[in-house]
Amino acid sequence: MAITSANQLELLQTAEAVAREKMIDPELVVEAMEESLARAAKSRYGSEMDIRVSIDRKTGRATFTRVRTVVADEELENYQAELTAEQAKPYLDDPKVGDEIKDEVPPVEMGRIAAQSAKQVILQKIREAERDRQYEEFKDRAGTIINGLVKREEYGNVIVDIGAGEAVLRRNEKIGRESYRPGDRIRVFIKDVRREVRGPQIFLSRTAPEFMAELFKMEVPEIYDGIIEIKAVARDPGSRAKIAVISYDGSIDPVGACVGMRGSRVQAVVNELQGEKIDIIPWNEDQPTFLVNALQPAEVTKVVLDEEAERIEVVVPDEQLSLAIGRRGQNVRLASQLTGLDIDIMTEEDESARRQAEFEERTKLFVDSLDLDEFFAQLLVSEGFTSLEEVAYVEQDELLVIDGVDEGTAGELQARARDHIDAINRKALEHAKELGVEQSLIDFEGLTPQMIEALAEDDVKTLEDFATCADWELAGGWTTENGERIKDDGTLEKFDVSLEEAQDLVMTARIQLGWVDPEELAAMAAEAAGDEAEDDAEAEAPA
Known part of the structure; x- marks a missing residue:
């Protein structure tokens, strides 16, 4: 098959048709054709030759050119595609390294094998162009919601047609036991877009917390406009979720805006998430206050925050314990995810028992260490003293506020505490030296x-x-x-x-x-x- 005037225009027509069908740049298809024709020419003239093909973008005429490059004498290796400056003098007036000599050669007759090879090159280039186009189109859409059409299901993973390609909704990214049939419409969250050898891979999700946040952004105009911000989302997909919101306009209630008139806005999100129950919580910078909100509907009577350990201790009424924990620990787990804190929940009875145990332990410490009777030791603990160091080195005035303690008694208490501490320190130092x-x-x-x-x-x-x-x-x-x-x-x-x-x-x-x-x-x-x-x-x- 030779490239004749009869089929020259067909090259451009074919390139445009393929580009329209694959939604890629026609120039890429023409370049692929040029490369495939050049490869066919090399099989005819010799693989060591540098044959280049240029297709005129207006007429479709293909020009075959042999190129030889001027190289330094010691670098001459390929005599078919390279020559020295001395050898190039008949062709160039002042040849320098890097100059090129171009000679047009006759078009080649393409046999069946060469034509098949050219077709493979073109198809490969088109596939690469399609992959690049798909990646460029979707790389900036990660983190957004898209509508797709279910094509098929493979080993529990759903393959979704998203218009310009296919994406994967993995089994663990589906809500509960969702099942889909080919042709079903589906709304999904683009979780990740990766460029891989086999082409761009687009991963979808319906369980990501960000999916719920984006759904609320679609349903609540105040979130879209930035008046209300979603600060945190925690989900147990298909079962229950908690979402924390804050309003930057004092006249707008963030919870009410997200719920909508008669619950219309939140209900639209619930329906999309297969009936997932959603608790909408006002966000607060004060972590204990925020946690109290996050544990709703349970009531909290006391909160103790350990910022260094990022742990928080919550005390609830005895009858509220099961509600605070939730079925299978769901409520406290979601509250923990929402606040980013480890949460320990105890009842008022448990907390009272712990306080009593601490009280007895400190009382025993003072009885044994300071040789006090139990009543006097309890007085010290009641006034907030927790260690021997506090008794030994506190200002004496703080001891004088205790009933029955005068300056003499206070001095004696501090002397006993210091003596006991000195004895403990001597013993510790002796043991350390032995070690x-x-x-x-x-x-x-x-x-x-x-x-x-x-x-x-x-x-x-x-x-x-x-x-x-x-x-x-x-x-x-x-x-x-x-x-x-x-x-x-x-x-x-x-x-x-x-x-x-x-x-x-x-x-x-x-x-x-x-x-x-x-x-x-x-x-x-x-x-x-x-x-x-x-x-x-x-x-x-x-x-």
């Missing part, structure tokens, strides 16, 4: 004898050992593994050493050992403070 603690660690300012004993028991016996410790190894902390928060116990955690205090102690030890230059450290701190101030200023600047 092999060096004087460098004993002399380090900031560590008590009991802390030194705890470090020694954890095989930290020198100042060098201490300087290599991480702050969380001393103060404790939390890590997340497979979505579950796990407690890391710290060597000095029982002495209420915070993470910041542990950082300061370790850094001081490193400075004393000469591992860290304090001037460099101060300069880095000043630079970091300056960057932070600059960021704050940019954030506060008007847009």
